[in-house]
Amino acid sequence: MGAMQRNRRSSPQTAAVLLALLDQGESWSYGYELCGRLGLKAGTIYPILMRLADRGQVETAWEQDAPRGRPPRHLYRLSPTGAALAADLRTEPGRTSDAPGMRRPDMGAAPT
């Protein structure tokens, strides 16, 4: 298959994750924070993040200044490829990022 890309429409959940990360720009996000912001479960968010990371659309890193007694958390943000894809999604006609039970990326508050 090599570098062949499948021109497949992203699922509403994947699109929501991409748009939520696009809103964050260069800032890093946590997995649980994304769950709270989008109203999605960990069982939905993590497979999406894994897939996006495998495709090089999401960059990952470990928290550098974790509080004492707590392991560093995993951080996520869009790579340039992912940002371009998310920007395309934002302008895509007829795209609705809403799935049942899901909040819009810019609506939910991040969990404390």
Add this chain to the structure above:
Amino acid sequence: MSARTTGWLAGVFTAALSGVALAAADRATGPWRVAGVAINTVVFGGTLGALVGMTAARLAASGTATDGAERLLNLATAGLPKDRLEWGAAMRAELTAIDDTRERRRFARGAAGVAVLSGFGRGVPLGLATGLVVAIVTVVASRAQLTGGGPGILSVTVPAPAMALLAVSSTAAWRAGLSRAGLHAGATAFAASFLAVTTMAATEGMVWMDRLGVFVLDADPPRTPATVVDVAFDLFTTGMWVAHVLFWLPWPFVGAWIGSRGAARKAGRDTRSVRTAG
């Protein structure tokens, strides 16, 4: 309660439950019934109980877990494939940042599901192929007994898939070097084999009843005139599906364990050979 005691209790309870289920499903009468149920309970209930007990003990002793959510996630992320190790650590670290008990449970359940199913698809082709083989073996055994006479296909549908499950799960675990790969292939093979036996018992049952006037599972004649539903669902109405499930259930676990141990030993031998050559 210590982890060891928890393991023993869980194991004995599972073995006892298996014995009750096997006794309920056993059709024999008299002393043979007692002997059969006792042997099956020791062999199969004991194996299943040992596996459940070991898992329970491991769960109870899982690290320094502070609550059930952490224990669940620790267990689910243990032995992930190399390309998913980082994600297991990521989900565990994320859980430590959640304080609310309910939210912790919710997050752990979702994340554990992701971890358990991680790499599941790789075992699907082998599992489905096993189901196909079991279907073919069942039909061949049925047709051979139909012409040559025989005790019914139970003598094949119980042990043959069990051995297939052992072979498939050990092969998958050995190839990947991971017990979870064996469990994934074994789980798919289990489901596919059950579907195969259910379907073949129903269709072959019609042929047996039509030609010989007996049930396909044990070649017993019906006490009252049998309807199509009686024949098609004989596996379920007699409770024999329980016996199939109990007989088959330990083998994917045993195979996964054997396969992963074999792979670990081989890796150890290879490492020693390289050192010696160096």
